[in-house]
Amino acid sequence: MSFSGIVTIPGSGGGMMLGGYLVKRFRLKCRGIIRLCACSMSISLLLAPSFMTYCTRPPIAGVSVAYNGTSTGSLTSSCNEDCGCNTAAYEPVCIENEMLFFTPCHAGCKNVTEDKGVKIYHSCSCLDTSLSGNNTVPEVTDGICTKDCVWLYVYCVLMLFIMVVSFATMSPGTTPGPILLGFILDSTCRVWSEKCDGGRGSCWVYDTEDMSTRLMIWWIAIKVTGITFFLLASFVYRAPKESSHNENPTVEIPDPIGSISMTLDVNGKTDPVFTKM
Structure with a gap:
């Protein structure tokens, strides 16, 4: 079952x-938005150890x-x-829920039967009889070995929170370093x-432990860098001075006889002034 879309x-x-809600609710200006970004990244930084839950x-x-x-x-x-x-092709086979072979061929299996939709391989020359626990020929079944893991649900909850906090300061369409992230993932490939x-x-097989460590280091690096620049921007930012506006702007309305200039005063009243074309 895939949890990526759910998260x-x-x-x-x-x-x-x-x-968007926080900016509108607290009427944040530029300096406030900068501090919001720094705060969001700080929370994300504290959640970096989440990558080590695997x-x-x-x-x-x-x-x-x-x-x-x-x-x-x-x-x-x-x-x-031989x-x-x-x-x-990656067609893993599992031995007694203890070990995986990349394909039945790599396990040296020569025969296969099917029981209730599950393929069972026989005459496999690369098997270790000690894996079965009683020195008998272990059972080789199709697919990846499955074991219950409570960390999966913990990881999903933590990653959901990380996504919410991180994207709170992002605009739609933002892509967080796809090239660097792809390089990091490729560096953990084993097959x-x-x-x-x-x-x-x-890549068929990734080293999950190595991937978790590298992703956590990458996450800490980009968050520390982002926080540093946001804090620096917050200190050096100076709000622009209010520009002076004409208190009595006029609006020219074309007229076949002449032009009418509508003079607007601060009280919202209008005084039409006719000028000859």
Whole structure:
């Protein structure tokens, strides 16, 4: 189940409406808006540890843990090197809810059966019998290992609050550093897809722990920078002087006979003055 839409849409939309309401409710001028932005960023900065709330994922053979004497960072081992496996598609299989293989091919599986819509793989040469707990052949099922994680709900609540506070000082259409953020996410990728031409495609597996740490550092950096400049702007800002206006402006109304100049006084009365064309 995806919670991204539930968090981002209400959070960003509600935050922008909250910002507009605060400006209107307290009749904030330029200096007040600057301080509101600094306050919003300060609250967001205090919520930076929210990025460290994540659910641990089961280890992936060849990615986060070694298997059959193979070092991490290589999905190919002696048990599957003759299978011709690749990373063009991510089809994870789970072993007893304890370990993931990138695909059935990387687990060395040769046969598959289906039970109530669930694929079960057999004759897998890369399995460790100790994973089953009784030294028997462990069961290999299709899909990612699932475990209950209470941190998911905690994270969603915290991120919703972060979105509201952050977008309270943003205008619609604002994009927060997409290039830098994309670079940070790409730097935490552990397995990339392979294109037919041998190039690199999209990321299949991210290191969630590394991603959480990098995102928190990125968040703290941009918030500290933003707060610094907002506070600096608040101190150096000088309100513009009231410009003098003509107390008796005239409005020229074209007329076929002549022109009528309407002189407006401070009491709102009008005195028509006819002038000849």
